[in-house]
Amino acid sequence: MNIDGKLIAKNLRDHLAVEVAELKVSHGVQPSLTVIIVGDDPASHVYVKNKIKQTQEIGMISNEIVLPIDTTEEHLLNELEKLNSDNNVHGILVQLPLPKHLNENAVISAINPEKDVDGFHAVNSGKLFNGEEGGLVPCTPQGCILLAKEHLGTDLSGLHAVVIGRSNIVGKPVAMLLLQENCTITIAHSKTKNLAEVCKQADILVAAVGIANFVKADWVKDGATIIDVGINRITSETGVTKLVGDVDYDEVVSKCSAITPVPGGVGPMTIACLLSNTLIAAKKVAYN
Template identity: 80%
Template sequence: MNIDGKLTAKNLRAELAVEVAELKSNYGIQPKLTVILVGEDPASQVYVRNKIKQTQEIGMISDEIKLPADTGQEELLKYLEHLNNDRNIHGILVQLPLPKHIDESVIIAAINPNKDVDGFHAMNSGRLFNGETGALVPCTPQGCIMLAKQHLGSDLSGKHAVVIGRSNIVGKPVAMLLLQENCTVTIAHSRTKNLPEVCQQADILVAAVGIAEFVKADWVKEGATVIDVGINRISTEEGKTKLVGDVDFDNVVGKCGAITPVPGGVGPMTIACLLKNTITAAKQSVC
């Protein structure tokens, strides 16, 4: 069974559109997201366009600040200071990756944590770790949990979840969210011994390792729910390229209980959860 990320994201956006309308009606607030794009990376440009388009479709305000690739770190910090102080802006997103001469950790730390809709600021990471309400949680991990619940239902208690990957963007935060759902969580990575055997224990397997078709069918427990976060472009025998995940989809799909396809799985949920975070930030600004 395929878990339809496009449909789930569409349904979430419909719910968020209602929340946007209520914020405008009750408080006179229209949630606003500002995206900063440094350089001209083609993939980032497409991603930013999609973010802005979907933001506007549900009634939010969205704008983009395009900066040349040679923009200095101090100049970028000045832009962030201005956005932090603008009460009409509720969400700030700096599109990653940044040019190599800019320290991403410095830029992330400079974003007002209450406007950090990517959820990468140390303040939001700490809130998530402590299980506090009101944290702005990274978007892709939020989407992973929603997609797992689409198949397994709202109660994930007692499930054994294995997360392959330990990044601050996906691996660690999705593990924290799974713990909050009362799962037993194992975080695995490239140096985990007997990785296939570890994965075979998973009721929920989250693959976020960044290696094309890394997870094989014999790694997957019969009937497991597989959430594939990977986006990898590979060459085909016809000399073309295609997108694949971190899971060997064609061989795993017949063994697992449900799986997110690539594309069309986790990806659409990431943008939908970005909109959700911006609305959360707008709500918190009036509460």
């Protein structure tokens, strides 16, 4: 079966819209998200447009700052400092990837951790690693956990989860979240020996490697739950372009118990969890 990320994300957004309205009435605070995009990458502009649209639809304020591709790091850091100092801005997001002349780590580190709705700042990463409350958690990993629970229920204790990928954006944080859910965790990557056999042990398989149709049916345990984070654009021999995941869906769908489709799985949840983080950041301001 497919795990319907579009529907689950819509339900989450509907819930958030109610909370946004309540916060505005009770505390006079309307959550506000500002997105900075540097350059003219078409995919990034599509992502930002979707984020802005969904932010506004649930009653939040959304602002966009578009900077030219040759923006200096100093100028970008100055823009972030202004946003950090603006009490009316609750969430700050810098759309990645950045042009190569900009240092992503330096840019992320310049964001106030309490406004870091992507959850990438070292303070938020450290809180996640330490199992501390109060940090903002990366959006895609959050979405992965919610999608897994939609199929498996709220208690994931004792399940073996294999994560393919060790990025700071998805692989590492989703492993930490699964560990908090009392799963047994294996983090696999390009240097893992006997990768197919490792994956075949998984009750939950999270594929975040960035290679189209990488995971095949003989890598998958019967009845496994698969969360496919990959978004890869491929072109067929006939010239048709389409999006596919890191999992070979056509091969695997009949073998697993549930899988997130691409598109329509993890992607919608990422934006919904971004909105959730923005609300959390606004509540901290309202309640302090």
